Amino acid sequence: xxxxxxxxxxxxxxxxxxxxxxxxxxxxxxxxxxxxxxxxxxxxxxxxxxxxxxxxxxxxxxxxxxxxxxxxxxxxxxxxxxxxxxxxxxxxxxxxxxxxxxxxxxxxxxxxxxxxxxxxxxxxxxxxx
Numbered sequence: 001x002x003x004x005x006x007x008x009x010x011x012x013x014x015x016x017x018x019x020x021x022x023x024x025x026x027x028x029x030x031x032x033x034x035x036x037x038x039x040x041x042x043x044x045x046x047x048x049x050x051x052x053x054x055x056x057x058x059x060x061x062x063x064x065x066x067x068x069x070x071x072x073x074x075x076x077x078x079x080x081x082x083x084x085x086x087x088x089x090x091x092x093x094x095x096x097x098x099x100x101x102x103x104x105x106x107x108x109x110x111x112x113x114x115x116x117x118x119x120x121x122x123x124x125x126x127x128x129x
Contacts, residue, residue, distance in 0.1 A: 002026045002036075002118045004099045009123030012089055016127070020084040022099030022120060029080040032057050036102055038075060038082040039110030042095035042125075052097070053084060054110035062111050067093070089127045096122040 008020040022038065029035055039054035053073035055061045061073050070088040075081070082099065099120035102109035109115040 002028045002101060004101060004118055004120035006097065006099045006120045006123040009097060009125050011126040011128065014090060014127055014129045016089050018086045018089065018125060020086070020097055020099075020123060020125075022082045024080040024082075024101065028101075029077070032077045034105050035077065036105055037107045037110035039100045039102075039116070040073065040082075040084045041098045041100055041113060041116075042093075043098070044092075044095040047095075049098070049113050051111050051113070054107050055082060056105055056107040056110075060107045062107055086125070089125075091127050091129055094125060094127045096124050098122045 003026045006022045012018050035057040037056045040052040041049050042052050043049040051064050053063045055073045055075045057077055072085045074083050100116040101118045102115050103117050
């Protein structure tokens, strides 16, 4: 079983920067070229959970159009961690952010909530103007 633990959320003013981190533990990271993809989703009150960014163990990444150019996803296979650097934060980026993984390696599986097998507990990001 895989566990995901997020950290790094908080409150920031619009235009500011936050970096989220997620550590995978348990049955994860034993076959780096084929390790599962990792991704970030977010959910604001009253809205559906949406994809933010995803990355596979070969560092192929997918970024949602709404955050492209502002958010960067990275992965450290040796540490089984994935990070999301968020620059130029906007009010509409406020949400609960969830780390997620699929049992499959291709990055596209971590782009769709329907393909996710394991979710983290979430970390809150609040952007104020």
